[in-house]
Amino acid sequence: MLAQSTSLVLADRLESDSYVIQFGNFNMGSGERDSAGSTYHLTYTLGQTAPGPFGEYGSTSYFVGSGFQYIYQIDEFSFTISDITIDLGTLTPGSHSTDSNQLTINTRGAGGFTIYAYELHPLRLISGADEIPNTSCDGGGCTISNAEVWTNTSIPGFGFNVDGTDKASDFTDTTYFRPFADEEQSEAMQAIMNSSALAINSQATVTYKAGVDENQMAGDYETSIVFVAVPGY
Amino acid sequence: MSIHQQLARSTYWLINLTLLLLLMNLIRLKPAQAQAKIDLGIQPASAFLHVKPGEKLQHTISLANKSNQALEFTMSIVDFKADGLTGQPILKRRSSFYDQVSLNPDLSKPFVLQAGENKTISLGLQIAKTAPEKEYHLTFLFKAQPVNNRFWQLNGSGSQIGGIIGSNLILYLSPTGEDKSAIDIAQIETNHVIDSLAPLRFSILAENTGKNSQVVQAKAKLFNWLDQQVNEYFFYPDVILAQSTRLLRGLPASPAITDPQEITWTNYQDQLSTQLQYRPLFLLGRYRLQITVNQQTQQVEIWALPFSLIGVVLLGLMIAGGLRYYQNRTL
Numbered sequence: 001m002l003a004q005s006t007s008l009v010l011a012d013r014l015e016s017d018s019y020v021i022q023f024g025n026f027n028m029g030s031g032e033r034d035s036a037g038s039t040y041h042l043t044y045t046l047g048q049t050a051p052g053p054f055g056e057y058g059s060t061s062y063f064v065g066s067g068f069q070y071i072y073q074i075d076e077f078s079f080t081i082s083d084i085t086i087d088l089g090t091l092t093p094g095s096h097s098t099d100s101n102q103l104t105i106n107t108r109g110a111g112g113f114t115i116y117a118y119e120l121h122p123l124r125l126i127s128g129a130d131e132i133p134n135t136s137c138d139g140g141g142c143t144i145s146n147a148e149v150w151t152n153t154s155i156p157g158f159g160f161n162v163d164g165t166d167k168a169s170d171f172t173d174t175t176y177f178r179p180f181a182d183e184e185q186s187e188a189m190q191a192i193m194n195s196s197a198l199a200i201n202s203q204a205t206v207t208y209k210a211g212v213d214e215n216q217m218a219g220d221y222e223t224s225i226v227f228v229a230v231p232g233y
Numbered sequence: 234m235s236i237h238q239q240l241a242r243s244t245y246w247l248i249n250l251t252l253l254l255l256l257m258n259l260i261r262l263k264p265a266q267a268q269a270k271i272d273l274g275i276q277p278a279s280a281f282l283h284v285k286p287g288e289k290l291q292h293t294i295s296l297a298n299k300s301n302q303a304l305e306f307t308m309s310i311v312d313f314k315a316d317g318l319t320g321q322p323i324l325k326r327r328s329s330f331y332d333q334v335s336l337n338p339d340l341s342k343p344f345v346l347q348a349g350e351n352k353t354i355s356l357g358l359q360i361a362k363t364a365p366e367k368e369y370h371l372t373f374l375f376k377a378q379p380v381n382n383r384f385w386q387l388n389g390s391g392s393q394i395g396g397i398i399g400s401n402l403i404l405y406l407s408p409t410g411e412d413k414s415a416i417d418i419a420q421i422e423t424n425h426v427i428d429s430l431a432p433l434r435f436s437i438l439a440e441n442t443g444k445n446s447q448v449v450q451a452k453a454k455l456f457n458w459l460d461q462q463v464n465e466y467f468f469y470p471d472v473i474l475a476q477s478t479r480l481l482r483g484l485p486a487s488p489a490i491t492d493p494q495e496i497t498w499t500n501y502q503d504q505l506s507t508q509l510q511y512r513p514l515f516l517l518g519r520y521r522l523q524i525t526v527n528q529q530t531q532q533v534e535i536w537a538l539p540f541s542l543i544g545v546v547l548l549g550l551m552i553a554g555g556l557r558y559y560q561n562r563t564l
Contacts, residue, residue, distance in 0.1 A: 077276070079273050080270065080273070083394070084269050084393060084394040085392075087389070112319065114321045119392075123392070197503075224392060229396070230324065231279055231400070233320050
């Protein structure tokens with residue numbers, strides 16, 4: 001006859017009222033090394049508790065990457081706007097004024113990314129007495145989700161073009177413009193760049209264009225544009 | 234004094250006057266200004282967590298201001314829905330999650346990060362005891378804008394630019410945490426009849442009709458009319474959110490890839506595609522495509538027939554017949 005006794009196993013959860021230690025671990029060593037000639041860069045963690053992997057794709061119903069070294073899969077998602085002041089200068093009838101900046105995305109995750117854009121309101125006099133309408137382009141048919149050609153300088157308005165890696169497909173070339181989605185009118189912000197793949201310095205140039213007709217009131221017109229960068233999953 | 238001497242003398246005095254005025258700050262050279270930019274980093278990009286109703290969840294987000302100026306941040310949470318194809322969130326205007334959770338109140342206030350400053354934000358989410366069993370698809374948005382309004386720098390009309398960076402949280406509220414996902418094949422997109430000289434193409438749309446996200450495990454095998462396996466395809470283990478669909482990304486097996494586990498994002502992300510194909514020199518007869526997604530298997534038949542060759546032969550016969558007829562008439 002075999003008698004067995006089991007004792008209660010208690011595992012430490014490192015927390016208090018003001019902190020919780022995530023990825024708590026008991027190690028006996030860790031660090032990083034570079035080879036001579038930089039042929040490799042090695043990081044290591046020794047003696048950690050229950051390092052993975054556990055399970056197997058295509059075989060089990062789970063896969064667990066357990067251990068401190070799997071933290072390298074948690075990568076930073078970064079987004080850069082090169083210039084936050086768009087200066088269109090003095091707007092004169094019969095001509096378009098432009099300015100531009102660059103958007104840059106970095107994501108090492110498998111989910112990719114999307115960048116959306118919207119304006120708080122159309123270009124508006126500080127006093128609020130007049131507005132420059134959002135462009136409808138040469139043919140009158142461009143929308144917040146579909147760019148069309150806008151090269152006729154006698155057609156006033158405010159719009160933008162995106163040129164570069166991962167741009168939305170309706171920006172066929174640099175003559176294709178859209179108006180911004182208008183937050184004031186509760187228009188849904190629209191995707192201007194996206195990719196489902198890895199992005200390393202994925203960059204695009206946004207060109208802003210404005211034009212006025214002779215009926216536009218004199219003065220400085222302003223608005224705010226917001227770009228929203230969201231990672232995929 | 235000659236004209237040259239007068240010119241030299243005038244130039245001499247002009248230079249001296251310029252230097253004097255500069256010294257007196259009466260002519261101010263416009264100082265070079267670094268372009269103001271927004272440069273943000275966030276971690277994690279996406280997180281998948283489980284919590285029980287009534288429990289408190291600590292979720293940590295690291296935010297970095299890598300810009301060349303101080304930025305003021307405001308945080309908000311919005312729901313997103315899956316685009317159903319490529320794993321891109323489509324943001325909504327607000328979140329229904331606020332009904333089920335109370336947040337650390339300090340996090341609703343704007344905060345400033347100086348240039349080069351990082352901040353670790355610990356979000357305390359107290360889940361309501363009555364919260365239903367459901368998966369929430371959330372994006373934490375951090376809106377950044379300059380501390381100082383820069384409109385004064387404009388020489389006329391223009392726009393100030395703001396940036397928002399997001400971090401996704403897929404949160405499964407469940408009293409047990411039991412896996413209630415249900416992944417199946419929603420659609421196999423392919424042509425059932427193709428030309429013998431054309432490639433055999435297919436794509437797979439998988440769906441998750443369950444209550445929580447799950448990693449997809451998929452394989453595809455292609456057999457010819459002799460039931461011999463002619464190709465095999467492995468798929469990247471993407472996540473399909475609850476109540477959504479996703480196109481599977483895969484690549485054909487090769488001497489370098491014999492095990493699905495070898496398909497890591499780092500090694501093969503350039504080769505993964507949602508449109509798979511089989512392209513030998515010539516296809517003929519019935520092909521059977523067997524697809525297995527999370528233990529669910531479906532098969533489709535694809536027939537390859539030499540339409541183009543038959544067309545060429547028929548065209549040749551018609552031309553030959555026409556020539557013969559013309560010759561007979563001429564004779």
